[in-house]
Amino acid sequence: MQKAEKMQALREFAAEIRVETLKTIGSLGFGHVGGSMSIVEAMAVLYGDVMKVDPKNPRWEDRDWCVLSKGHAGPCAYATLALKGFYPLEETRTLNKPSTNFPSHTDRTKTPGVDLTTGSLGQGMSTATGAALGNKIDGRDNHVYVFVGDGECDEGQVWEAAQFAAHYKLDNLTCFVDNNKNQLDGAVDSVMSHGKGIGAKFDAFGWNVIDVADGNDVEQIYDAVHEALTVKGVPTCIVLNTIKGKGATFAEPSAAHSSQPSPEQWEEAIAAAEAELAAVKAAK
């Protein structure tokens, strides 16, 4: 496939994930929309092109791993994995309902395709690091991707894991920082600022750092991921400069962390995302 064609397919996949993530959260009426929307394009690139996974065998030993350390973005993973064929889309509509396999935060014991359990911020960064080490010890040719939030980077544990991953030269680990500039109580810069920047911190910890100017652009993400795969001897951090709530009409303007919009606002948001999907397809 030509690159242009591939990018077109990834843009379509991203637009589909956005629609289905909104419908998944919308089936309950409220939830963590902001942080689910900002990583849509990165998830599209990973599951649409980069990662080796087998929907029929989610625990395939040679698979690539994906860990949402910012576990509250679960709905985006649920939509992505459904579109990838891990389970029927309808199942995601049980989100947070009694006895569901799709809880707010990603859970490896419940959802096929979810590699590690997260929810307490910071912990997925360590468990992903452990998985990368384990795969390395076993000599596997696979890769572990982990997403952390920019707010999540407040946690000391993120940096303990960063120090560990660099020390053990885990070049099979790539960390995406969802740099959407907002956490729960507001702007990251006002709640807890990151000195010279999160990328500079990873750099100081001995990581290879790639800054993606538009973290909601599939081509820029694609290029960064492929560049990361060529770097040996150190883990790579990809800082995605994203927009919190991207594409959700009720959440993007305020960068809301969690949202409970009216039924009309849900309809409007889903319609807008569907129109965007149609426009992307028409651009072919």
Next chain:
Amino acid sequence: MSFTLIGKHEKDKRSCRDGYVQAMLELMEADKSVVHVDCDLMGCINTKKLLAAYPDRTINAGIAEANAMGVAAGLTATGKKVWMHSFGCFSSRRAFDQAFMSAAYAKLGVKILGSDPGVCAAYNGGTHMPFEDCALYLSVPDAIVIDPVDYAQVYALTKKLTAVDGRISYMRMIRKGFTTIYADGSDFEIGKGVTLKESADDQATVIASGIMVDEALKAYEALEAEGIQIRVIDMFTWKPIDEELIVKAAKETGAIVTAENHNCTCGLGSAVARVLAEQCPAPVEMVGVHDQFGQVGAQNFLQEAYKLTAEEIIANVKKVIARK
């Protein structure tokens, strides 16, 4: 202690967090040494009101609970009276070593607030649903552990705990809706249970706290209609627990049922059972979470799923009476 029982099973328009914030606004105004430390969860308990009124003494530590606990201990060492807040799961598990050593062991009396206790974590699910937060703090020597129920109780106890020096305290706090048990202005004493229902004919005693107090009152009414009188105690202080009141209830009613929104193998049930085993053996039944993890769902679904209901209390009262 002077309280007025309302207990009509009605939801309050306010939330418990309003009780905390109101008490803190008054405390911070009156006393320049009172400080609130939060962990990127101000939006969840409305402490942005404290930030607006007292910006230099309302500190957002970001999503870094262990550090926040240490900072709270350090602030306390400079003579401040410090509250540290996160969700119950994180203000216990995530910051426990710091709470234990930097605060408790060092005799720096940090006041710890854990919101969304047990099933109140509802839609945040099992990762956020602490049935063990109190267990951790019960294990700390000399700590105070509180599971309050409503606005009036949270308001009163926020003030009482702020005045305690040299020992740590952990208070849970229902964040959103709650059922009113007490009238505003009710006063409570740390370490003293509240007897809400009592008669000479009591056949058993229900010892409850937090969201289970309302369930216990519902059970009382249903049992009374069947001709069974029970005593109901709100044991909001789990530590130091009111041993005298427990022993008195055991002597006078001969049987005990405990009810808690927590793992009863290491919570209120086990604390009550210890007192009884040592001082006045009596049959005990425990309503609570029996060594299970949390899960996601609406609070009423979860209360059914874990049997944190009046029906379960009623069944256990009958069971315990039969064991007398």
